[in-house]
Amino acid sequence: MSTKPLHHSEDRRKTPHGDTLFYKIMLGLNIAAWAGLxxxxxxxxxxxxxxxxGVQQYWGVEGDNTWTMSYVDAMVVLLRICLVLSLISTVMRARRSRRKNDSFGINLIILTIIVATSLITLATTVS
Structure with missing residues:
Protein backbone atom coordinates (compact mmCIF):
# COMPACT_ATOMS: atom_id res chain seq x y z
CA MET A 1 0.00 0.00 0.00
CA SER A 2 1.26 3.46 -0.94
CA THR A 3 1.90 6.11 1.70
CA LYS A 4 1.40 9.01 -0.73
CA PRO A 5 -1.62 11.23 -0.13
CA LEU A 6 -4.46 11.13 -2.63
CA HIS A 7 -4.05 14.78 -3.67
CA HIS A 8 -1.03 16.52 -5.15
CA SER A 9 0.82 18.08 -2.23
CA GLU A 10 3.98 19.51 -3.79
CA ASP A 11 5.12 22.59 -1.93
CA ARG A 12 4.16 25.49 -4.21
CA ARG A 13 6.72 27.75 -2.55
CA LYS A 14 9.49 25.66 -4.09
CA THR A 15 8.00 25.96 -7.59
CA PRO A 16 9.71 28.71 -9.61
CA HIS A 17 7.28 31.59 -10.01
CA GLY A 18 7.94 31.64 -13.77
CA ASP A 19 6.33 28.22 -14.14
CA THR A 20 2.94 29.14 -12.72
CA LEU A 21 -0.14 30.02 -14.75
CA PHE A 22 -0.66 33.16 -12.66
CA TYR A 23 2.77 34.46 -13.64
CA LYS A 24 2.23 33.66 -17.32
CA ILE A 25 -1.08 35.55 -17.32
CA MET A 26 0.54 38.51 -15.59
CA LEU A 27 3.40 38.47 -18.10
CA GLY A 28 0.95 38.25 -21.00
CA LEU A 29 -0.98 41.27 -19.74
CA ASN A 30 2.27 43.18 -19.36
CA ILE A 31 3.38 42.37 -22.92
CA ALA A 32 -0.07 43.21 -24.31
CA ALA A 33 -0.04 46.59 -22.57
CA TRP A 34 3.42 47.50 -23.92
CA ALA A 35 2.46 46.30 -27.42
CA GLY A 36 -0.66 48.46 -27.20
CA LEU A 37 1.51 51.46 -26.40
CA GLY A 54 9.13 77.93 -43.37
CA VAL A 55 10.10 76.96 -46.91
CA GLN A 56 6.70 75.34 -47.43
CA GLN A 57 4.98 78.46 -46.15
CA TYR A 58 7.09 80.65 -48.40
CA TRP A 59 6.25 78.57 -51.48
CA GLY A 60 2.60 78.37 -50.49
CA VAL A 61 2.52 74.60 -50.05
CA GLU A 62 -0.62 73.61 -48.23
CA GLY A 63 -0.48 71.15 -45.35
CA ASP A 64 -2.99 69.58 -43.00
CA ASN A 65 -2.80 71.38 -39.66
CA THR A 66 -5.58 69.50 -37.86
CA TRP A 67 -5.66 66.23 -35.97
CA THR A 68 -7.27 63.23 -37.66
CA MET A 69 -10.04 62.53 -35.17
CA SER A 70 -10.62 58.90 -36.15
CA TYR A 71 -7.02 58.11 -35.21
CA VAL A 72 -7.28 60.18 -32.04
CA ASP A 73 -10.41 58.29 -30.99
CA ALA A 74 -8.63 54.97 -31.61
CA MET A 75 -5.64 56.22 -29.59
CA VAL A 76 -7.84 57.14 -26.63
CA VAL A 77 -9.56 53.73 -26.64
CA LEU A 78 -6.25 51.90 -26.90
CA LEU A 79 -4.65 54.03 -24.19
CA ARG A 80 -7.55 53.24 -21.86
CA ILE A 81 -7.13 49.53 -22.56
CA CYS A 82 -3.38 49.82 -21.89
CA LEU A 83 -4.09 51.63 -18.62
CA VAL A 84 -6.51 48.93 -17.45
CA LEU A 85 -4.11 46.13 -18.44
CA SER A 86 -1.17 47.77 -16.68
CA LEU A 87 -3.21 48.39 -13.51
CA ILE A 88 -4.48 44.80 -13.45
CA SER A 89 -0.96 43.49 -13.96
CA THR A 90 0.36 45.79 -11.22
CA VAL A 91 -2.26 44.55 -8.76
CA MET A 92 -1.50 40.94 -9.72
CA ARG A 93 2.22 41.53 -9.19
CA ALA A 94 1.58 43.19 -5.81
CA ARG A 95 -0.51 40.23 -4.66
CA ARG A 96 2.10 37.77 -5.89
CA SER A 97 5.29 39.46 -4.66
CA ARG A 98 5.91 38.26 -1.15
CA ARG A 99 9.51 37.14 -1.31
CA LYS A 100 12.45 39.45 -0.73
CA ASN A 101 13.97 38.55 -4.09
CA ASP A 102 10.78 39.24 -6.10
CA SER A 103 11.08 42.14 -8.52
CA PHE A 104 9.07 45.29 -7.94
CA GLY A 105 7.73 45.72 -11.47
CA ILE A 106 8.96 49.22 -12.14
CA ASN A 107 8.21 48.79 -15.85
CA LEU A 108 4.49 48.61 -15.07
CA ILE A 109 4.65 51.78 -13.04
CA ILE A 110 6.49 53.54 -15.87
CA LEU A 111 3.91 52.25 -18.36
CA THR A 112 1.05 53.47 -16.17
CA ILE A 113 2.63 56.93 -15.87
CA ILE A 114 3.23 57.15 -19.64
CA VAL A 115 -0.32 56.07 -20.48
CA ALA A 116 -1.95 58.34 -17.90
CA THR A 117 0.13 61.31 -19.04
CA SER A 118 -0.76 60.57 -22.66
CA LEU A 119 -4.47 60.45 -21.87
CA ILE A 120 -4.30 63.74 -19.99
CA THR A 121 -2.29 65.37 -22.77
CA LEU A 122 -4.72 64.19 -25.46
CA ALA A 123 -7.68 65.41 -23.45
CA THR A 124 -6.19 68.88 -22.97
CA THR A 125 -4.53 69.56 -26.34
CA VAL A 126 -6.58 67.86 -29.06
CA SER A 127 -9.79 69.61 -29.93
Missing amino acids: VVVLILFHYARPEFIT
Missing part, protein backbone atom coordinates in the same frame (compact mmCIF):
# COMPACT_ATOMS: atom_id res chain seq x y z
CA VAL A 38 3.62 50.78 -29.50
CA VAL A 39 0.42 50.70 -31.59
CA VAL A 40 -0.63 54.01 -30.00
CA LEU A 41 2.68 55.55 -31.05
CA ILE A 42 2.07 54.41 -34.63
CA LEU A 43 -1.45 55.86 -34.53
CA PHE A 44 -0.03 59.10 -33.15
CA HIS A 45 2.24 59.39 -36.17
CA TYR A 46 -0.76 59.30 -38.51
CA ALA A 47 -3.09 61.37 -36.31
CA ARG A 48 -0.94 64.43 -35.69
CA PRO A 49 -0.99 67.53 -37.86
CA GLU A 50 1.68 67.89 -40.52
CA PHE A 51 4.74 69.97 -39.74
CA ILE A 52 4.82 72.89 -42.15
CA THR A 53 8.28 74.35 -42.56
Whole structure:
Protein backbone atom coordinates (compact mmCIF):
# COMPACT_ATOMS: atom_id res chain seq x y z
CA MET A 1 0.00 0.00 0.00
CA SER A 2 1.26 3.46 -0.94
CA THR A 3 1.90 6.11 1.70
CA LYS A 4 1.40 9.01 -0.73
CA PRO A 5 -1.62 11.23 -0.13
CA LEU A 6 -4.46 11.13 -2.63
CA HIS A 7 -4.05 14.78 -3.67
CA HIS A 8 -1.03 16.52 -5.15
CA SER A 9 0.82 18.08 -2.23
CA GLU A 10 3.98 19.51 -3.79
CA ASP A 11 5.12 22.59 -1.93
CA ARG A 12 4.16 25.49 -4.21
CA ARG A 13 6.72 27.75 -2.55
CA LYS A 14 9.49 25.66 -4.09
CA THR A 15 8.00 25.96 -7.59
CA PRO A 16 9.71 28.71 -9.61
CA HIS A 17 7.28 31.59 -10.01
CA GLY A 18 7.94 31.64 -13.77
CA ASP A 19 6.33 28.22 -14.14
CA THR A 20 2.94 29.14 -12.72
CA LEU A 21 -0.14 30.02 -14.75
CA PHE A 22 -0.66 33.16 -12.66
CA TYR A 23 2.77 34.46 -13.64
CA LYS A 24 2.23 33.66 -17.32
CA ILE A 25 -1.08 35.55 -17.32
CA MET A 26 0.54 38.51 -15.59
CA LEU A 27 3.40 38.47 -18.10
CA GLY A 28 0.95 38.25 -21.00
CA LEU A 29 -0.98 41.27 -19.74
CA ASN A 30 2.27 43.18 -19.36
CA ILE A 31 3.38 42.37 -22.92
CA ALA A 32 -0.07 43.21 -24.31
CA ALA A 33 -0.04 46.59 -22.57
CA TRP A 34 3.42 47.50 -23.92
CA ALA A 35 2.46 46.30 -27.42
CA GLY A 36 -0.66 48.46 -27.20
CA LEU A 37 1.51 51.46 -26.40
CA VAL A 38 3.62 50.78 -29.50
CA VAL A 39 0.42 50.70 -31.59
CA VAL A 40 -0.63 54.01 -30.00
CA LEU A 41 2.68 55.55 -31.05
CA ILE A 42 2.07 54.41 -34.63
CA LEU A 43 -1.45 55.86 -34.53
CA PHE A 44 -0.03 59.10 -33.15
CA HIS A 45 2.24 59.39 -36.17
CA TYR A 46 -0.76 59.30 -38.51
CA ALA A 47 -3.09 61.37 -36.31
CA ARG A 48 -0.94 64.43 -35.69
CA PRO A 49 -0.99 67.53 -37.86
CA GLU A 50 1.68 67.89 -40.52
CA PHE A 51 4.74 69.97 -39.74
CA ILE A 52 4.82 72.89 -42.15
CA THR A 53 8.28 74.35 -42.56
CA GLY A 54 9.13 77.93 -43.37
CA VAL A 55 10.10 76.96 -46.91
CA GLN A 56 6.70 75.34 -47.43
CA GLN A 57 4.98 78.46 -46.15
CA TYR A 58 7.09 80.65 -48.40
CA TRP A 59 6.25 78.57 -51.48
CA GLY A 60 2.60 78.37 -50.49
CA VAL A 61 2.52 74.60 -50.05
CA GLU A 62 -0.62 73.61 -48.23
CA GLY A 63 -0.48 71.15 -45.35
CA ASP A 64 -2.99 69.58 -43.00
CA ASN A 65 -2.80 71.38 -39.66
CA THR A 66 -5.58 69.50 -37.86
CA TRP A 67 -5.66 66.23 -35.97
CA THR A 68 -7.27 63.23 -37.66
CA MET A 69 -10.04 62.53 -35.17
CA SER A 70 -10.62 58.90 -36.15
CA TYR A 71 -7.02 58.11 -35.21
CA VAL A 72 -7.28 60.18 -32.04
CA ASP A 73 -10.41 58.29 -30.99
CA ALA A 74 -8.63 54.97 -31.61
CA MET A 75 -5.64 56.22 -29.59
CA VAL A 76 -7.84 57.14 -26.63
CA VAL A 77 -9.56 53.73 -26.64
CA LEU A 78 -6.25 51.90 -26.90
CA LEU A 79 -4.65 54.03 -24.19
CA ARG A 80 -7.55 53.24 -21.86
CA ILE A 81 -7.13 49.53 -22.56
CA CYS A 82 -3.38 49.82 -21.89
CA LEU A 83 -4.09 51.63 -18.62
CA VAL A 84 -6.51 48.93 -17.45
CA LEU A 85 -4.11 46.13 -18.44
CA SER A 86 -1.17 47.77 -16.68
CA LEU A 87 -3.21 48.39 -13.51
CA ILE A 88 -4.48 44.80 -13.45
CA SER A 89 -0.96 43.49 -13.96
CA THR A 90 0.36 45.79 -11.22
CA VAL A 91 -2.26 44.55 -8.76
CA MET A 92 -1.50 40.94 -9.72
CA ARG A 93 2.22 41.53 -9.19
CA ALA A 94 1.58 43.19 -5.81
CA ARG A 95 -0.51 40.23 -4.66
CA ARG A 96 2.10 37.77 -5.89
CA SER A 97 5.29 39.46 -4.66
CA ARG A 98 5.91 38.26 -1.15
CA ARG A 99 9.51 37.14 -1.31
CA LYS A 100 12.45 39.45 -0.73
CA ASN A 101 13.97 38.55 -4.09
CA ASP A 102 10.78 39.24 -6.10
CA SER A 103 11.08 42.14 -8.52
CA PHE A 104 9.07 45.29 -7.94
CA GLY A 105 7.73 45.72 -11.47
CA ILE A 106 8.96 49.22 -12.14
CA ASN A 107 8.21 48.79 -15.85
CA LEU A 108 4.49 48.61 -15.07
CA ILE A 109 4.65 51.78 -13.04
CA ILE A 110 6.49 53.54 -15.87
CA LEU A 111 3.91 52.25 -18.36
CA THR A 112 1.05 53.47 -16.17
CA ILE A 113 2.63 56.93 -15.87
CA ILE A 114 3.23 57.15 -19.64
CA VAL A 115 -0.32 56.07 -20.48
CA ALA A 116 -1.95 58.34 -17.90
CA THR A 117 0.13 61.31 -19.04
CA SER A 118 -0.76 60.57 -22.66
CA LEU A 119 -4.47 60.45 -21.87
CA ILE A 120 -4.30 63.74 -19.99
CA THR A 121 -2.29 65.37 -22.77
CA LEU A 122 -4.72 64.19 -25.46
CA ALA A 123 -7.68 65.41 -23.45
CA THR A 124 -6.19 68.88 -22.97
CA THR A 125 -4.53 69.56 -26.34
CA VAL A 126 -6.58 67.86 -29.06
CA SER A 127 -9.79 69.61 -29.93
